[in-house]
Structures are given as structure tokens and as C-alpha cells.
Amino acid sequence: MSNSLERLQKVIAQSGITSRRKAEKMISEGKVAVNGKVVTELGTKVTPDDKVEVEGVPLTKEEPVYFLLYKPRGVISSVKDDKNRKVVTDYLPEDTEERVFPIGRLDYDTSGILLLTNDGDFANQLMHPKHEIDKVYIAKTKGIPLKEELAKLTKGIKSDGELLRATHVKTKSVDKKKNTAIIQLTLHEGKNRQVRRMFEALGYPVDKLKRERYGFLDLHGMNAGEIRELTPHEVKQLRHLAEKSVK
Known part of the structure; x- marks a missing residue:
């Protein structure tokens, strides 16, 4: 049974709502409930059968997706902008239903590689302060x-x-x-x-x-504004890079 237990912040991150670090903050602030009871303890573990709610909204697990965007200049590295400027999620394929967000950011006037995902745990791995990914x-x-x-x-x-x-x-x-x-x-x-x-x-x-x-990813064959899904092998390689760099 213990094998099916996962830390609450990891489960929230894997749902695509936010990163693990932000999930921890939400738990501490009393914004998360498990089986109808508010939980503020970061060490809490849950099973797949437990009902988790974040800010009153039931958690639903999405299939993880991973994208590489050639971000153009003049685009915000966010999922929305209060000034109605173009954001990186505007470049996602039209049939994307998952709640995708950028991993890190590139400045408004900076172009180039930006990774996007709905896998908060994966994003947290790549943004770990001790990582050494080129x-x-x-x-x-x-x-x-x-x-x-x-x-x-x-x-x-x-x-x-x-x-x-x-x-x-x-x-x-x-x-x-x-x-x-x-x-x-x-x-x-x-x-x-x-x-x-x-x-x-x-x-x-x-x-x-x-x-x-x-890391090993480049923009070969892509033009600004183009996006592609990462292959399972690329995702596995990125995980390996992140895990290797924090040991």
C-alpha cells in the first residue's frame, strides 16, 4: 500500500496546476483539502483514491505533455497577460486541452528555446537551484x-x-x-x-x-513562433540531466 502513497505537493504538481514549490505554498496557506478536510502539513501523503481539492476545485490528473517553442521576440513568457499582449501559450496547438505553462521564462525581448509542460514535477526538476544544465x-x-x-x-x-x-x-x-x-x-x-x-x-x-x-536541445529546422512536442526519449534525457546535476 505504501508504494501508492505520494506526497501531496507532488500530486498537485503532476496535475498541471502549478509547480511543486508553489503547491507547497498553497498547502501551507490552507488552500488544499483532502477528503473534505483542509491540510496544511507538507509531509502529508495521499493515495490515488483520495479526493484532493485546490481552492475548492477537485484535482483531475492530466496526461503529461511536453513542448519546445521557438519563442519570438515581443512575447510574454506566461499563460496570460493583463495588458493583452501575446503570450507563449498562444503558440500551442489548437487541440491542446491541458493546462500548459512555461518552464522558467525568457524576457519579452529575448527569443529562442522555451520549454512548456503541464508536468509541474518535471518543471521543478529542471528549475532546481542546483541544476547545471547548459x-x-x-x-x-x-x-x-x-x-x-x-x-x-x-x-x-x-x-x-x-x-x-x-x-x-x-x-x-x-x-x-x-x-x-x-x-x-x-x-x-x-x-x-x-x-x-x-x-x-x-x-x-x-x-x-x-x-x-x-541542454542537448536546439532550434535546428525551426522558425520563430514554431512549436513541437518533445519525444519521450528527449523527456527522459532531460530528466536524467536534471537528476544527475543535483546529486
């Missing part, structure tokens, strides 16, 4: 940073009290006439506006930014 960005800077200046990015650079660091930085090309450079960065972190803040701290604002690789 995220490769291509930045076009205003101004041409010197090699020794770029070296500061791998040592770590302070911005708004945070230490921001790239694991690898390489200049791809420079345009001396236009005074611009194309620079490739690899990050393990995913802090808010991280790449832009790092270059701003150096004095070289980013004109364009694209995330071209996430």
Missing part, C-alpha cells in the same frame, strides 16, 4: 567588449546585490563599423534578465538576445 545564448552587444572584460563574466559579476556568472564566454564575430559584437555565453543559472544585466554591468548593453540551446 543554456547557451547568443548576444549582440552595443560596443565590442575586450577579452579581459569578458573574462569577468566567468569569474562572476555583481548586479543588484547578486553574483551573476557564465560558465563559458566566446566572441563569435565583431563589426567594427557598426561597433557591435556577437558573443556566445553558456549559463547554468536562470536569474531574471541575467545576460542583459551582466553586459550592462560591463558597459555593453545587449541589442538582441537569443537562447539557442537548452
Whole structure:
């Protein structure tokens, strides 16, 4: 019987409502009931037969889905926007019925790979603070940073009290006439506006930014605005990457 018991926050996350971390917050705030009784204990475990309600709405388990979107610039990494701007879930196939949300985010003006799912547990794995999944960005800077200046990015650079660091930085090309450079960065972190803040701290604002690789996934054969389902093998590989990196 114990094999069928699952932590309540995991069950909520797997339903596609939210991530495990946010599910924990909802439990603590008394927004979750099991078999009609409000539960606030995070260690609570439930069986498939237990009736779970979140904010009064019964939980229904969806089949997990996983998508890779080539996010265009000028799109919000959210499921809705109070200003009626285009959001990433607008690009889902029309027959998508699951409650899909983005894993992490890309800034409004940043394009590139963004993963979406309804599997909160999977999303939480990939966003674990200790993960070391390579995220490769291509930045076009205003101004041409010197090699020794770029070296500061791998040592770590302070911005708004945070230490921001790239694991690898390489200049791809420079345009001396236009005074611009194309620079490739690899990050393990995913802090808010991280790449832009790092270059701003150096004095070289980013004109364009694209995330071209996430782990082993790339945008080969895709155009901005296109979306595809991840294969079961890709999902398995991503899980393996996340599990390997947090051990």
C-alpha cells in the first residue's frame, strides 16, 4: 500500500496546476483539502483514491505533455497577460486541452528555446537551484567588449546585490563599423534578465538576445513562433540531466 502513497505537493504538481514549490505554498496557506478536510502539513501523503481539492476545485490528473517553442521576440513568457499582449501559450496547438505553462521564462525581448509542460514535477526538476544544465545564448552587444572584460563574466559579476556568472564566454564575430559584437555565453543559472544585466554591468548593453540551446536541445529546422512536442526519449534525457546535476 505504501508504494501508492505520494506526497501531496507532488500530486498537485503532476496535475498541471502549478509547480511543486508553489503547491507547497498553497498547502501551507490552507488552500488544499483532502477528503473534505483542509491540510496544511507538507509531509502529508495521499493515495490515488483520495479526493484532493485546490481552492475548492477537485484535482483531475492530466496526461503529461511536453513542448519546445521557438519563442519570438515581443512575447510574454506566461499563460496570460493583463495588458493583452501575446503570450507563449498562444503558440500551442489548437487541440491542446491541458493546462500548459512555461518552464522558467525568457524576457519579452529575448527569443529562442522555451520549454512548456503541464508536468509541474518535471518543471521543478529542471528549475532546481542546483541544476547545471547548459543554456547557451547568443548576444549582440552595443560596443565590442575586450577579452579581459569578458573574462569577468566567468569569474562572476555583481548586479543588484547578486553574483551573476557564465560558465563559458566566446566572441563569435565583431563589426567594427557598426561597433557591435556577437558573443556566445553558456549559463547554468536562470536569474531574471541575467545576460542583459551582466553586459550592462560591463558597459555593453545587449541589442538582441537569443537562447539557442537548452541542454542537448536546439532550434535546428525551426522558425520563430514554431512549436513541437518533445519525444519521450528527449523527456527522459532531460530528466536524467536534471537528476544527475543535483546529486
